[in-house]
Amino acid sequence: MLNLTLIVVGVLKNRALQSLADDYQKRLRPYARLKIIELAASPFSEKQGSKNKSQEKLRLVLKSALAAYPKENIYLLNEAGKLYDTQEFCRLSTKPLVLVIAGALGWPEDFSQDYQQLSLSPLTMPHELARVVLLEQLYRAATINNNKTYHY
Numbered sequence: 001m002l003n004l005t006l007i008v009v010g011v012l013k014n015r016a017l018q019s020l021a022d023d024y025q026k027r028l029r030p031y032a033r034l035k036i037i038e039l040a041a042s043p044f045s046e047k048q049g050s051k052n053k054s055q056e057k058l059r060l061v062l063k064s065a066l067a068a069y070p071k072e073n074i075y076l077l078n079e080a081g082k083l084y085d086t087q088e089f090c091r092l093s094t095k096p097l098v099l100v101i102a103g104a105l106g107w108p109e110d111f112s113q114d115y116q117q118l119s120l121s122p123l124t125m126p127h128e129l130a131r132v133v134l135l136e137q138l139y140r141a142a143t144i145n146n147n148k149t150y151h152y
Contacts, residue, residue, distance in 0.1 A: 002033070002097075003033050003072075004034045004035070004097050004099070005034075005035045005036075005037065005096075006034070006035070006099050006101070006131070007039065007062075007065055007066070008036065008037070008038050008039065008100070008131055009039050009040075009041050009062075009101065010038070010039075010127055013128070014128055017128045017129060017132050020132045020135075020136075021131055021132050021135055024132070024138070024139050027139045028135070028138060028142060031142035031145075032138070034138075039058075040061075041058075041103040042054040042058060044105065055108040055109065058102075062100070062108075066100070066115075071096075072096045073095055073098070074097075074115050075098070075100070075115065076102070076115045076118070077099060077102070077117075077120060078106075078107065078117040078118070078119060079121065079123060079125075080119065080122075081117030081119035082117060082118055083119045083121075083122070086137075086140065086144070093138060093141040099118070099134060100115075101130050101131055101134070102127060104126075120137070
């Protein structure tokens with residue numbers, strides 16, 4: 001059984017996306033032990049100093065959260081990260097994974113360079129939608145790896 005940890009900045013506020021996320025989490029249960037850790041997003045204003053302060057706070061929280069996973073493969077989701085096709089993603093998802101989704105401000109400056117990066121798309125998407133897309137792709141990979149009919 002696959003061990004998956006999703007670390008996400010912020011919570012799912014959109015009820016429709018929460019419903020979809022719940023559905024994919026339920027579908028994943030036979031194939032994976034899924035743990036979702038939601039980190040609080042720091043409030044910020046449009047002022048640059050406020051954004052910088054929020055990002056620095058996030059850097060510390062993320063470093064602390066990721067320190068708990070010294071042996072797992074950690075991937076930050078980033079539109080500039082490595083793109084995988086479905087079969088490549090299936091091979092990636094056979095090992096314990098920690099997948100991290102940033103909040104509205106993205107990654108703190110120079111933070112992402114220390115980790116492997118995975119892209120769901122070269123397009124930027126809201127973190128709430130990225131969570132649903134990632135859960136669907138994890139479910140797809142799990143069904144392929146377990147010879148179940150879902151992916152055609």
